Amino acid sequence: DARVTQTPRHKVTEMGQEVTMRCQPILGHNTVFWYRQTMMQGLELLAYFRNRAPLDDSGMPKDRFSAEMPDATLATLKIQPSEPRDSAVYFCASGLVGQMDIQYFGAGTRLSVL
């Protein structure tokens, strides 16, 4: 049963600390997305990659957020330094271009910055 795996599932940290979230996309998928979900804003696209290359990160605060794909099986989203307003659920999704454009979502990382 192929699925997108995100770690950690929950993270509590203090303001100013670095946070790293990881995502393992479905094997063979060539597109990876990072979303953030809050009650106020709903789901927002932060960044996405095609064939490991960043295509769009316009939704991401550039000064503190960074997203990378070191290899085809791992995507990372880092926040440094973290702030209370970063508290949210962060989702990773993967897909295969040309396959009905369906995105498959991970279970998310719930981040709380105190």
Next chain:
Amino acid sequence: KQEVTQIPAALSVPEGENLVLNCSFTDSAIYNLQWFRQDPGKGLTSLLLIQSSQREQTSGRLNASLDKSSGRSTLYIAASQPGDSATYLCAVEGSNYKLTFGKGTLLTVNP
């Protein structure tokens, strides 16, 4: 900038009822529209995808329609069950596979 609105924000119905969830979007230049389901503490599951050239899609008790020119979509759920309780999200795909989501409709089906 694309904006997606879902009405109602919450809906509570007795088991067995047929119901309709609504989604509207401001920019009709879309590639497709998708309906997702989100259970508490879980990720999103794609339910139906309607290509911009299509009018509707069906899967089991679910039927989604799309009127691109008016910027509207509906998700019809027939014979609702308690297991249908979840948040339903509508999303439209613009250029480069980017999805814009509505804030969802929280559905509760009471036994």
